[in-house]
Amino acid sequence: MNILLLAGSPSTPSRSTRLLHHVGERLALLGHRYVKLHVRDLPAQALIQADFNDPVLKTAREQVDQADAVVIATPVYKAAYSGILKAFLDLLPQDGLKGKLVLPIATGGSQSHMLALDYGLRPVLSALDARHVLPSIYATDQQIAWSAETGLTIDPAIAKRVSDGIENLSSSLSAISDVAANDFDPIPFSAVRCSV
Numbered sequence: 001m002n003i004l005l006l007a008g009s010p011s012t013p014s015r016s017t018r019l020l021h022h023v024g025e026r027l028a029l030l031g032h033r034y035v036k037l038h039v040r041d042l043p044a045q046a047l048i049q050a051d052f053n054d055p056v057l058k059t060a061r062e063q064v065d066q067a068d069a070v071v072i073a074t075p076v077y078k079a080a081y082s083g084i085l086k087a088f089l090d091l092l093p094q095d096g097l098k099g100k101l102v103l104p105i106a107t108g109g110s111q112s113h114m115l116a117l118d119y120g121l122r123p124v125l126s127a128l129d130a131r132h133v134l135p136s137i138y139a140t141d142q143q144i145a146w147s148a149e150t151g152l153t154i155d156p157a158i159a160k161r162v163s164d165g166i167e168n169l170s171s172s173l174s175a176i177s178d179v180a181a182n183d184f185d186p187i188p189f190s191a192v193r194c195s196v
């Protein structure tokens with residue numbers, strides 16, 4: 001099962017991207033594979049002009065297409081998710097998240113806009129036909145600290161939500177993988193032998 005870590009912050013360093021990578025590393029410890037896609041690294045002009053033929057954007061869309069699960073991280077900007085994330089989501093096909101699990105993550109300056117993911121991003125993910133949008137993870141800047149020496153330190157209340165999100169995504173992916181493994185090829189009627 002493939003996981004795509006989709007970073008929607010235009011900034012670097014980025015708090016939301018650090019939290020996203022933390023989630024990716026924890027998923028890897030549980031045996032999952034992931035690839036990273038940073039929207040800020042995509043060609044800006046092609047993105048803003050919605051150039052569907054741009055080869056780099058095509059590759060990015062293929063990365064989404066090939067993922068079984070997408071973990072999307074964004075900063076809160078003006079009470080919503082980032083504009084560059086929307087610019088990228090706008091380039092996906094109408095059912096661009098069909099069959100995929102999605103775990104949304106956001107960081108914001110305060111608690112005031114902690115519902116931005118639920119009222120802003122979640123409807124977009126549903127419109128893109130996501131199979132299941134898992135409960136989102138929201139952290140304020142004060143709740144996630146980073147230093148070069150100790151790495152990411154997460155407030156205990158958020159750490160619990162992060163762990164729950166990781167566990168939820170991991171078990172959902174394993175369940176899908178088990179169902180896929182038990183799939184068998186249909187037997188044509190002409191091949192059915194009857195013993196009565």
Ligand SMILES: Cc1cc2nc3c(=O)[nH]c(=O)nc-3n(C[C@H](O)[C@H](O)[C@H](O)COP(=O)(O)O)c2cc1C
Pocket residue numbers: 009010011013014015016017074075076077078079080107108109110111112113140141
């Ligand atoms: C242009 C801009 C707009 C912002 N708007 C909000 C906002 O409306 N609500 C909020 O809680 N934080 C807001 N913030 C703070 C960021 O959401 C917060 O610092 C976030 O963690 C940044 O994530 P990043 O480092 O991944 O970009 C804003 C920051 C910027 C730069």
